[in-house]
Structures are given as structure tokens and as C-alpha cells.
Amino acid sequence: MANYYLNTNQQPNGDYEVHTGSCLWLPAQSNREYLGDFSHCSYAISEAKRRHPSWNRINGCKHCCPGCHVS
Numbered sequence: 001m002a003n004y005y006l007n008t009n010q011q012p013n014g015d016y017e018v019h020t021g022s023c024l025w026l027p028a029q030s031n032r033e034y035l036g037d038f039s040h041c042s043y044a045i046s047e048a049k050r051r052h053p054s055w056n057r058i059n060g061c062k063h064c065c066p067g068c069h070v071s
């Protein structure tokens with residue numbers, strides 16, 4: 001299990017990134033939203049999409065969520 005966070009700042013390529021709480025690239029507290037504790041990043045991404053249905057580019061961070069990163 002891991003804590004997952006959503007970076008609420010859109011990346012230059014249009015993505016919103018999901019990170020684990022221990023990722024080096026985790027954004028500052030003011031720029032992130034806690035998604036919950038999940039056993040796999042795919043659940044965190046589903047939760048982020050449920051909360052932000054208009055954000056159609058939610059992607060896993062390639063460093064901490066390589067299984068959910070779509071390049």
C-alpha cells in the first residue's frame with residue numbers, strides 16, 4: 001500500500017501527474033491533493049479521474065508509478 005497524491009498543477013505537456021508520498025518529484029503541499037492509500041497506482045488514477053472528470057490527461061509519474069505512466 002502507498003499514499004498517492006495528485007499534482008494539481010498541469011504539466012507543460014498537458015498531463016496531471018499522480019505520485020506516491022515518497023516520490024522525489026512530489027509537488028509542494030500547496031500544489032497537491034491527497035487521493036488515498038491504494039495497493040496499485042491504477043486505483044489512484046481512477047480516483048483522480050472520478051474527482052476531476054474534466055481532466056482527461058491524468059497520468060502516473062514515470063519515476064514512482066512506472067506501471068501507470070503513459071508516454
Ligand SMILES: [Zn+2]
Nearest residue numbers: 019023061064
Ligand atoms: Zn512521482
